[in-house]
Amino acid sequence: MNKPRGPVSIPQSRDLVAIKVTIGRRCYVLCSAYLSFESPNPPLRQLMELVEWCKSNNLPLIIGCDANAHHICCRSKDINQRGLDLLEFLNSSGLDILNRGTKPTFVTRNRQEVIDITISNSWSSHLVKNWHVSSEVSMSDHRYILFNLETDTVSEEREYRNPKLTVWSTYRDSLSRNVGLPVRPHTIPQIETSVENLTRAVVHAYEQSCPVRKARSRQGVPWWNPELLALRKKARALFNRAMRKKTDADWDSYKEAQRLLTGHGRLNKHLNTIGLSPDSRCRLCGTSDEDSVHVLCHCPRVIVNRHKHFGAGYLAPEDIREIPVDKVLAFARSTGLF
Numbered sequence: 001m002n003k004p005r006g007p008v009s010i011p012q013s014r015d016l017v018a019i020k021v022t023i024g025r026r027c028y029v030l031c032s033a034y035l036s037f038e039s040p041n042p043p044l045r046q047l048m049e050l051v052e053w054c055k056s057n058n059l060p061l062i063i064g065c066d067a068n069a070h071h072i073c074c075r076s077k078d079i080n081q082r083g084l085d086l087l088e089f090l091n092s093s094g095l096d097i098l099n100r101g102t103k104p105t106f107v108t109r110n111r112q113e114v115i116d117i118t119i120s121n122s123w124s125s126h127l128v129k130n131w132h133v134s135s136e137v138s139m140s141d142h143r144y145i146l147f148n149l150e151t152d153t154v155s156e157e158r159e160y161r162n163p164k165l166t167v168w169s170t171y172r173d174s175l176s177r178n179v180g181l182p183v184r185p186h187t188i189p190q191i192e193t194s195v196e197n198l199t200r201a202v203v204h205a206y207e208q209s210c211p212v213r214k215a216r217s218r219q220g221v222p223w224w225n226p227e228l229l230a231l232r233k234k235a236r237a238l239f240n241r242a243m244r245k246k247t248d249a250d251w252d253s254y255k256e257a258q259r260l261l262t263g264h265g266r267l268n269k270h271l272n273t274i275g276l277s278p279d280s281r282c283r284l285c286g287t288s289d290e291d292s293v294h295v296l297c298h299c300p301r302v303i304v305n306r307h308k309h310f311g312a313g314y315l316a317p318e319d320i321r322e323i324p325v326d327k328v329l330a331f332a333r334s335t336g337l338f
């Protein structure tokens, strides 16, 4: 994906966000829609406007939708009124449901349902392949929904030379052939010509002896790191235990781990971000933003707790990888912040 474009303007909508992106030579519109369960009138009108706009601009549209609706056409086990309304909307708008299989997209201790649907217009239905619900822990009650978007882009290949793989015998042969016999230059233009010739010979010899290689770009997202990977593994283990044992205690541990690892709980940094707290600073020390890493590793007001649970007053974020998740949860509970 290159050149991401700005958001597509959707007036008066808190529950829809859409962006236009350029992939290869085409533009696509990707939308996230939340059809609130509390709202008697989900934002179908705004969704309709977006659908019409994409249609008039011949743009492929893919919508990831938390629909809160049940209909067997959406792979739910039953049908409710919202499901019927939604299906009518989809039919009248010429939209397709891309869901495959019956694996739940929403999993809690009490409910396991398909309430998330992926919708596309006729310009993009055939481009979506391998739609599936991931088994990966998502840090939400909703599971990750993954699919491949077939585009007309050629794979992004990077060209490079690796000097360590230079064939030096070829380099020497080429250089001695091209550099010519040394001639003592007497004037400034002669010096410049000699330098130019030598440079050209060196570059040519290098290009001949160290061929260009092609590598696919494997650049990851900048915010991902080994600590997050380790934390996700811990949460995955708790999720699997909760699904296997189905006890309240195991579900509580999993939910606690979710709040702890995402920082989406009662921590001030998150509450401040979503406008529910005027202050993002730590309630205990007031010196830093109150997020998971601060509390787990750095907050000076809980060094005694940290010592008791981990045997150290302070931790580096990477230390969390080595600590069993039950211990991390016990420490988190002891701070009273989560």
Ligand SMILES: [Zn+2]
Residues within 6 Å of the ligand: 282, 283, 284, 285, 286, 287, 288, 294, 298, 299, 300, 301
């Ligand atoms: Zn603090």
